[in-house]
Amino acid sequence: EVATFRSGQVQTAKSGVIVRDNCYGNLEDDVVRRDFNINALYYDIHKHEVIDYVGGLKDLEAREIHIIGEAKLRFSEDPVRMIRAVRFGEKLGAELSDEVKNCILDQAPLLSNISPARLYEECIKLFHNEYSFEVYEQLEKYGLLKHLFKQTHKNDFIKKALLNTAARIKQNKPVTPAFLFAVFLWQAQNERFVMIKKKQRSFYLAMTQASEEVIINQIKQVSLPKWLTARIKDIWIMQSKLEKMHPKKVDDLLQNPRFRMAYDFLLLRSQSINPELEDVAKFWTKAQQ
Incomplete structure (x- = not known):
């Protein structure tokens, strides 16, 4: 410069x-x-x-x-x-x-x-x-x-994600802002999803609406490029797919270009705010071997 x-x-x-x-x-x-x-x-x-x-x-x-x-x-x-x-x-x-x-x-x-x-x-x-x-x-x-980030409140998930990002940078591994933004807004997205799901029977529609509303609120403070918001939504929507562990869908999910980010997201959740997902994380870790 x-x-x-x-x-x-x-x-x-x-x-x-x-x-x-x-x-x-x-x-x-x-x-x-x-x-x-x-x-x-x-x-x-x-x-x-x-x-x-x-x-x-x-x-x-x-x-x-x-x-x-x-x-x-x-x-x-x-x-x-x-x-x-x-x-x-x-x-x-x-x-x-x-x-x-x-x-x-x-x-x-x-x-x-x-x-x-x-x-x-x-x-x-x-x-x-x-x-x-x-x-x-x-x-x-x-x-x-x-x-x-007015919708963000500190928790162990955010701490894990930030420390993980720092470690990856020290190791010269790639990082993407989509991952951290997805982490920062995950709690808000979950809370909004729960509210919408009370009136919306469709899981997918409720998930989509919650994601849109949270992202719209966020870009009033910090603008997010469209490519980035698309990746954030992919990470979020894939969480439920990974949690279900359908044997017939394992190969398709492993081939998904967003799988690695979604898996890392799930893994950090299991190590922080969602310890009940430990077995799910182990399943997907083994599936990649």
Whole structure:
């Protein structure tokens, strides 16, 4: 990625959020447009030295995260900086300054001013890493999580899934956002399904309606591409098929392109919120051998 230096000229909406700040400036101008001291370090390719105007190197050494300027103003300009602060803190093993902590607790609702499309990209950065569970806990601690996933409440299933994602990344194994989103929204989908099933006799129609409603509610906060929502629904609908263990359908399910994700989903459920599915998980583990 190549970026030019930005000047101090910005345009903001009534909410205070910056809507335009791409006016060309110089290095000195650009420094004050950065969010945190640790993100305002520059490298001179001719002198082979780091240029540090704001004490970023000192903060890195001390493992501290300080914001450039007044935290309240900087977070109102771009509320995404709050979740970036949390992510950087866990990535670097750094402590947020008291000013940053207090302002996040106070200004977390400002995340609602950010477009769902942008928050989708930020969520990928938040959870597709080796410290995803720690990030999740910090988002919850600072009141940020509910402004990203209001239908999600922490449980052992989510913890297992996040730790599993971190382990896969450490092992250079592939991960997909569809899996984590399916985990985050599973409880809400289940609760909605139970309510709908009281009036809708068809299991499939009730499952489909519950899935649609939960996803529609989610994309009001964090946008989800259509390909991703399709995979989420596949994972959910396959759970009941896997649980039934019909001998005649084993081969067809094993050949399903979504089988592996659905199986991993079932396996983590059996290891956390649904221990009664342990034998089912063993059945499908053996079926793959």
